[in-house]
Amino acid sequence: MPLPSKRYVKVNVSQQFNYHTEAFNHLVKMLYPKRNTINKYDYLIDKHAFFTESQKQVISKTASSLCMLSEFYRDQDKFGNLYVTREDICNAIHILQRELDLQNRSLLLPPVLKWYAMQIQYHFGSDPFTLKQLRLQLGKSKSRVYDAVRELEHQKIVKLVGQRGHAHVFELVEHI
Incomplete structure (x- = not known):
């Protein structure tokens, strides 16, 4: 007689947020496999010392994904690369504020x-x-x-x- 299997696994909320963010970024990359972005605002993220390196990478990836989804409203270079805007960076930080788990939330x-x-x-x-x-x-x-x-x-x-x-x-x- 087989043992009953568990249908649901309890996942920590922070891990769940991380999973959804990674899945979102992966899905956008699958939708636009040949589309690249240029982020000239990386210095804005680097300037703030309260972000760790992994947090900076997640913000940058999410901003790129948001830029790709708004491709018709973004500038492009002659090679078709989209330019990430400050709005994309701010929206990414706003969307990710729960999972960034900052010490100073204010x-x-x-x-x-x-x-x-x-x-x-x-x-x-x-x-x-x-x-x-x-x-x-x-x-x-x-x-x-x-x-x-x-x-x-x-x-x-x-x-x-x-x-x-x-x-x-x-x-x-x-x-x-």
């Missing part, structure tokens, strides 16, 4: 979220706070504060630590 935050994170740090520091307390300190609407804090929680800058009555209590995890 570097990739949009300016509005960075402002909220700085305000939370200024007003509360490491102390827990509720959305209402933050809203009253900043003078912003409920929906704006809620959306910003939820996105900061999603980015792992802020974490949910408990409840006070019906209110959720948050705490700043990473200082800006």
Whole structure:
């Protein structure tokens, strides 16, 4: 009698992201086997010391893949090579921000979220706070504060630590 086989294997989330990124880059290369890109913005990636070499390679490959997918909107040289744009680099970093696993996640935050994170740090520091307390300190609407804090929680800058009555209590995890 054969042993029952496992149908599903639990994969770590970071490994799953890496697998999907590699698969994406491989599929784009299969779609455009003879297409090459020229990345004159590699210095932008090299300039930032917080990226490791493997992270820089993944960003560069993903930017090239995004460039190939946008081939009709990209400049070409006389040999048909596409030029990677700054937009491709920024989009690659934005897409890969989860799997890059940066120590300082606030570097990739949009300016509005960075402002909220700085305000939370200024007003509360490491102390827990509720959305209402933050809203009253900043003078912003409920929906704006809620959306910003939820996105900061999603980015792992802020974490949910408990409840006070019906209110959720948050705490700043990473200082800006």
